[in-house]
Every structure is written in structure tokens, then in C-alpha cells.
Amino acid sequence: MRIAVPDLISPSYFPAIAAVELGLVREEGVDVELELLFPVTDAAEALRTGKIDFLAGAAHAPMHAFPEWSGVKLVAALSQHMYWFLVVRSDLNLGRGELGALRDLRIGAAPGPDLGLRVLLAEAGIDAEERGVHIGPVPAVAGAGTSFGVAAAKALEAGAIDGFWANGMGAELALRRGTGTLVLDARRGDGPAGASAYTFPALAVTDDTIERNPAAVTAVTRAIVRAQRLLREDPRRATEAATGLFPELETSMIAELVRRDAPFYDPVISEDSARALAGFGRRAGLIATIPDYDRIVTPRFRHLWR
Template sequence: MRLAVPDLVSPSYFPAIAAIDLGLAREEGLDVELELLYPVTDAAEALRTGKIDFLAGAAHAPMHAFPGWRGAKLVAALSQNMYWFLVVRPGLSLETLPGSRIGAAPGPDLGLRRLLATAGIAGVDIGPVPATEGAGTSFGLAAAQSLAAGLIDGFWANGMGAELAVLDGTGHVVLDARRGDGPPGTEAYTFPALAVTDETIDRNPDAVAAMTRAIVRAQAVLTAEPDRATEVGRRLFPAREASLIASLVRRDVPFYDPRITPEAAAALVAFGQDAGLLDAPAGYDSVVSRSFRDLWTVPRA
């Protein structure tokens, strides 16, 4: 089977990456190939057409390819809350953001657009980051490089891209969505999640359960031993990013919770409506599969 992530060199979807690379999915009896498929909107379409079996991406991604949340479900959260950072060049701030050029990937850009609108910040040019076309793109790395080159004034991207810009002195974080820097409620717009089609759930529920268990186990392993992330990074990341991933995972482990609550689903649906992805409300059972909820609370040690 095939699992796609829209960004690989990143902490965003790391529990899914670790579940495969550390052999946890294999221990659950599942043979899964990890694939980088950027952007998440294309990955959602690949899920719809059956090119991939699992999508570990933004929870709102299925809305891009499954109108009205028909045909796909979320089966577990990889972590909680919206997980991107707004990083801008030195000298720029939230107050001086109007008129600036901010790079954001298709799909995640909707979170920034809604957040800035809610905060009353207008006049920001949000668009693609140069040189991010193609299946092999790790967006955060490309965004950090474009900021360093002066091609953009800032970016909305994952913790790895943010860390690189801060360490290199080419940018600073002005908004950490996950930890509540935005207006109240904006941190709940979306979150990293595992999505599958209804067809896969019906046809192969054991495989979906196995992947869910592997992710819950990966969350537990990384929570107990964040340094295990380094061995994954050494196999999959460039050397510098491999040396940084454990510290980023350690920072994120308080959010490693597989549960998708009714409140989280309702906030996600409200965001989808506000962002123009949904034209009518969707209930919890349209968004989340109840079939695997018991796996969220099994012992993770």
C-alpha cells in the first residue's frame, strides 16, 4: 500500500513517517511505501483516484477532492492544532505585514488567509513560493531558501522551514498558529491527520486499523524518546535537517494526540465553510470514521 505526505523534510507529518520508517506498520502486518506528493491538494486528488491508499496531511485536504466530505474519512489525528508558522524577514512584523509577499503552499494558504482576515490584517500578497513545482518538493526547505534569496518577504510553512530561517538569521517567527498566537479559535482551523477513502475502509478495514495502530505507537515512541526521530531523519533527510528533527519533534510531542473530538471536527468544518471548501455543514460522522476510535485510547507504551 502507499501512504503520501505533502511535505517530507518536516515535523508536520512525522508520526506517519516514523510509523513506516521505524517498522511499526510492518510489525502491524502492513507493507506500506512512503511517498512525497506535493502539494496536499494534489495528494488529496491522488487519494480520490486510488493512486495512494493513505494521506497523512492537513485535515482539511479531503475537502479539496471530496465535495461535501463524501467519499473520505479522517481516521486519526497525527497531532493537534494548526501547525504552520508565519516567518518574515528581519525588520518586518505583523503590524507592517500589509504590502508584503508571503509564500504559502496550496491548501495551507487557506489557513493563513482566514487567520489574517480574522485578525483584520489586509493587503498581504499570499502566493506560491518560487521553485516549488514538482513531486520532489519539501516545501519548508524551499520556502526558507526563497526567503534567504530575497524572493519573498516571508512564508507560512512547517517547523523545519521556520527553524532554518531563524538559525540562519534570514527570518523570525511572528506567528505560531499551534500555540495560540493568532485570534482565539484560529489554532483549531485544521490539524495533521490520516485520511482514507470510504472504499478503503469498506474493502480493507484491517489495513486501516493497522496503519492507525502504527501511528498511535509512533506517537508514543516519539513522546517517550524524541531522539528516535534522529535515526529516521538520517535515513530520509539531508544531514543538517536530520540533526534538527529531534528538537522539533520534542517541541511538538505535547500535541501528539490521535483523538479527533467532536469539537475539533466542528471547527474543521466551520473553517471549510469559511474558506469556501464546503457549501453546507457536515456532521461528525461525515468527517471522522468511528470504526477506529477505540484505537486512539489503547495503551501506547
């Protein structure tokens, strides 16, 4: 079976990566191949057409490929809350939370995640078009085979963009190199009220896979919950999971990034989280109606969360 992540060199979807690379899925009795499939909008379409069996990506990604949330379910959260960072050129001298100072900037954001930033700015009262804030792809990213966060950090350093909206690895690279400064971390309370609840990393599967192979879905879910627990208890296991998969620099960084994110490694998707996710999807123009909880989150595997 195949499980796709839209960004490999990142802490965002790391519980799924660790579940595969540490052999936890295999221990649960299933052989799963991990692959990078960028952007997450294409990954969602691959899930719909059966090219992949599991998508470990943004919780709102299925809305791009499954009209009105039909035929797909979230099985578990990989982590809690919206997990992208807004980083801009350090020479702009912007402080944490100074969204009102954003003007005449090229902000790199991947398709799918870009909606989180667009809705956040709008709900903060910022008209991006009027301010000349252009949100679009990072020039260095050509598609599959590229880590978006790492590419975004490199594009910022090269002057190809003025800022980016990306994962913790990309943000940390820019901050360490001194080329970027952190303006917003929605997960930790920056931005308008409720922004942290827009979306979150999650495991998605089709209704067809749930019906045809519930044992495999159970196995992968159990492995991810085990990986979350292992990483919470010992973030150093992240280095083991990343070795041979990440470049050397990013491998040396991942344990610290996982340590910071470990408190968010919780598989529970509450009714409030599902409702907030659907509300974000409607405001972003992805769906027209608000599906109920059982339509978004399958009841069949919730017992595996604890």
C-alpha cells in the first residue's frame, strides 16, 4: 500500500513518516511505501483516484478533490492546529505579529496551504491585493521530489521571494541563517482569533478503502498513534527515522523541531475541530455546506486514539 506526504523534509507530517521509517506499520502487519507527492492538492486527487491508499497531509486537502466531503474520511490527527509559519526577509525588520506592516511583498505558499494564509489575512482585516501582497508558488519548487519548506528557505535567501508560508523546517532554516524573521505562528496563538483551528495535519482515506480493507486502516492508525507516543516520550527517535531519508543538515535538526511540536502530537479529532475545519473550508470556497462530524471523521477507528 502507499501513503503520501506533500512535504517530506518537515516535522509537519512526521508521525506518519516515523510510523513507516521506524517499522511500526510493518509491526502492525502491513507493508506501506512512503512517497512524496507535492502539492497536497495533487495528493488529494491521487487519493480520490486510488493512486495512493493514505494521505498524510493537511486536513482540508480532501475538500480539493472530494466534492462536499463525499467519499473520504479523516481517520486521525497527525498533530493539532494549523502548523505553517509566516517568515519574511530579516531586513524588513518586522516584529512578531506585525501583520499590519505587510505591504508590497512576494509571499511563497504551496497550493492548498496558501488558503490558510489568505483566509487568515482576510480575517485579520488585511486586503492582500490592495496592499500589494502577492501569494503564490515558490520559484524553486518544480513539483514532486522537492521539499517545499527547504526550497522556500533557499528562495528567500536567494531573493526570489520576500517571505514564505511554510513548515517548521523551512522556518527554522531561514531563522538560523539569519535571512528570515518570524512574523506569525498560528499554532501558538498568533493571528486572528480561531486561526489555529483552520486546519491540522491528518490521515485521510477513502470510504472505499475503509470498507475494503479496514484491517490496513486499523494497522496504519495504530502505528501512527504509537509513533506519536514514541516521539513525545523521546524526540531523539526522530533522528533515527530521518536518517537516510533527510539531507544531513535537516537530519541534525529534526529532533529539536519534533521536541517543540511533540505536545501537539495527539490523534484526537474533536467535534469542535471538525466543525472549525469545515467552517474554514466554506470560507475558503472549498465547500458550500458544513458536513456533520461522522461524515468528516470516521467513527470506526476513533477507539484507536486512546
